[in-house]
Amino acid sequence: MGKSLSILTKNFKNINVDTIDDYLSAGGYDGLKKVLSLTPAEVIEVVKASGLRGRGGAAFPTGKKWEQAARVKEDSYILCNADEGEPGTFKDRYFLEYDPYRIIEGMTIAAYAVGGREGYIYIREEYGRQKEIFLKAIEAGKAAGFLGDNILGTDLSFDIKVVSGAGAFICGETTALIQSIEGGSGRPRIKFQRTAVSGLFNRPTLANNVESYCVVTTLFNNDAEEYLSHGTEKSKGTKVISLCGNVENPGVYEVPFGITLREIIYDIGGGIKDGRDFKFAQIGGASGPLIPKSMLDIPYSYEDFGKEGYSLGSGAVLVADDTNSVADFMVTVQEFFVHESCGKCTPCREGNRQLLKLAHKIADKKATVEDFLTVKRIANVMDKCSFCGLGTAAPTAMVTAIQHFYDMYN
Amino acid sequence: MSKNLLDANQYEEIDKILEKHDMSKHNLVGILSDVQAMSPEHYITKEQAEYISDKLGIFLSNVYDTITFYAALSDKPKGKYVIQICNSTCCKVMKYEKIKHAIEKELKVGIGEITPDGMFSFEYSSCFGACDISPAIRIGEKVYGNLDETKVIDIIKNYRGGTWENL
Numbered sequence: 001m002g003k004s005l006s007i008l009t010k011n012f013k014n015i016n017v018d019t020i021d022d023y024l025s026a027g028g029y030d031g032l033k034k035v036l037s038l039t040p041a042e043v044i045e046v047v048k049a050s051g052l053r054g055r056g057g058a059a060f061p062t063g064k065k066w067e068q069a070a071r072v073k074e075d076s077y078i079l080c081n082a083d084e085g086e087p088g089t090f091k092d093r094y095f096l097e098y099d100p101y102r103i104i105e106g107m108t109i110a111a112y113a114v115g116g117r118e119g120y121i122y123i124r125e126e127y128g129r130q131k132e133i134f135l136k137a138i139e140a141g142k143a144a145g146f147l148g149d150n151i152l153g154t155d156l157s158f159d160i161k162v163v164s165g166a167g168a169f170i171c172g173e174t175t176a177l178i179q180s181i182e183g184g185s186g187r188p189r190i191k192f193q194r195t196a197v198s199g200l201f202n203r204p205t206l207a208n209n210v211e212s213y214c215v216v217t218t219l220f221n222n223d224a225e226e227y228l229s230h231g232t233e234k235s236k237g238t239k240v241i242s243l244c245g246n247v248e249n250p251g252v253y254e255v256p257f258g259i260t261l262r263e264i265i266y267d268i269g270g271g272i273k274d275g276r277d278f279k280f281a282q283i284g285g286a287s288g289p290l291i292p293k294s295m296l297d298i299p300y301s302y303e304d305f306g307k308e309g310y311s312l313g314s315g316a317v318l319v320a321d322d323t324n325s326v327a328d329f330m331v332t333v334q335e336f337f338v339h340e341s342c343g344k345c346t347p348c349r350e351g352n353r354q355l356l357k358l359a360h361k362i363a364d365k366k367a368t369v370e371d372f373l374t375v376k377r378i379a380n381v382m383d384k385c386s387f388c389g390l391g392t393a394a395p396t397a398m399v400t401a402i403q404h405f406y407d408m409y410n
Numbered sequence: 411m412s413k414n415l416l417d418a419n420q421y422e423e424i425d426k427i428l429e430k431h432d433m434s435k436h437n438l439v440g441i442l443s444d445v446q447a448m449s450p451e452h453y454i455t456k457e458q459a460e461y462i463s464d465k466l467g468i469f470l471s472n473v474y475d476t477i478t479f480y481a482a483l484s485d486k487p488k489g490k491y492v493i494q495i496c497n498s499t500c501c502k503v504m505k506y507e508k509i510k511h512a513i514e515k516e517l518k519v520g521i522g523e524i525t526p527d528g529m530f531s532f533e534y535s536s537c538f539g540a541c542d543i544s545p546a547i548r549i550g551e552k553v554y555g556n557l558d559e560t561k562v563i564d565i566i567k568n569y570r571g572g573t574w575e576n577l
Contacts, residue, residue, distance in 0.1 A: 088499055090542060124539075165439075166483055182436055183436040246504070335497070336537075340536060
């Protein structure tokens with residue numbers, strides 16, 4: 001597909017994941033082998049130098065996170081967040097389904113680098129089939145000596161447990177995810193210390209997204225050089241995106257950072273479905289901004305989005321054509337957040353409720369100027385006072401919709 | 411132990427599930443998911459919830475906090491087949507409403523309702539990651555995408571006729 005790449009995603013639909021053999025022939029576990037010849041500190045240096053930032057959406061520097069975990073003397077739990085729930089995002093589903101061993105290898109590299117013996121992967125309930133594939137991959141990995149005691153004849157011992165979610169968007173937030181593994185409902189909890197110091201079962205924990213672990217694996221195998229040759233100075237490498245909505249070719253694509261949204265939508269996605277006109281795109285899931293036509297040439301990179309005050313989020317690129325109403329879309333976004341807010345903190349619980357009411361008013365063309373100002377005021381409180389990222393990001397769509405489509409009544 | 415209306419078989423089955431999960435309250439979500447899977451109506455009865463809270467030594471309110479927190483757990487009976495339609499952002503721009511209306515017309519029930527014969531319930535779902543084949547529905551573990559009005563009716567008819575596994 002035109003400008004998309006196949007480095008991190010080269011195994012997608014190309015290998016048989018029922019056994020580990022195909023993965024190994026495709027260069028699998030070359031990364032871990034190289035890692036075992038380095039010291040843990042050297043491994044972390046490589047991750048830091050790559051500039052890798054958390055691919056789940058928060059974009060925290062991965063190397064820094066690993067360094068914090070390595071500083072803790074006790075073993076860390078190696079946690080993989082596969083609770084992909086941002087609407088419009090499905091790239092982690094592809095990794096789980098088409099390249100599970102790459103995730104396992106990345107988690108094992110993390111265990112070596114920061115010191116850990118036990119891993120957990122939290123897979124959302126909706127990915128039941130992918131969970132079965134992953135469980136099988138763990139068994140195959142164990143049988144081949146890549147998991148368990150004394151991996152590849154070294155002192156490294158590591159195993160992975162699979163935990164299933166039960167349908168809650170909020171469990172993608174690290175502390176809520178941890179709470180959910182510990183039992184019961186998964187609401188975010190206050191961090192008196194970093195997760196690296198006190199996370200799962202109040203023990204040191206290293207938590208990363210599925211794609212982040214896969215990038216780590218790639219950083220140490222033969223594809224590393226090619227991977228790092230792409231991207232921009234501040235956003236190195238590639239990003240795996242979930243392209244969906246009113247485009248001709250929806251799907252998961254690997255793109256170099258710095259590609260423009262226009263290239264993603266028109267060259268890779270084949271343009272707007274049925275030759276219609278572009279109206280807006282929502283980037284990074286329901287928590288992400290609405291991008292108008294005039295901004296289509298913005299490069300897809302952390303720094304260029306950062307300049308606008310936006311983030312790339314989960315890698316979702318949802319395209320909407322001119323048959324869609326921005327106001328109706330705002331209602332959909334707010335309905336999602338009202339449903340998914342865990343209710344723990346007032347700004348998020350009540351803020352989303354009020355924003356939904358206002359979104360309805362706007363969609364019914366009954367909103368006054370005062371109502372638009374109220375949206376801004378509530379969004380400001382939510383941004384500053386919500387307990388976790390769900391609440392702070394929830395008003396983004398509405399705020400950017402009003403900013404870019406102030407003429408939506410016409 | 412609270413009084414309850416569970417028959418002996420159910421005790422045994424739930425005990426087995428609890429043992430599988432090491433009798434640990436840490437595995438409450440997994441325990442509840444497995445107990446719910448015993449029910450053809452996809453829900454956890456009050457008696458089951460009480461039994462689990464007694465066995466694990468946790469408050470009944472903790473059990474209900476968990477059941478009502480997660481979308482995949484229910485304290486109310488559902489139809490034999492639960493049809494979930496995604497109403498999140500991608501399916502919105504892909505006009506899920508058309509599919510919703512077609513299902514409502516076919517089942518003669520709305521969102522949150524069960525057909526009188528107990529065969530189907532119909533509900534909304536948040537995004538389940540099938541955006542590449544949007545608009546999509548989920549029936550149990552099975553996902554159906556790239557839907558239009560005729561395709562979705564055909565799927566429902568296959569469930570009604572017991573031939574859905576061939577789909």
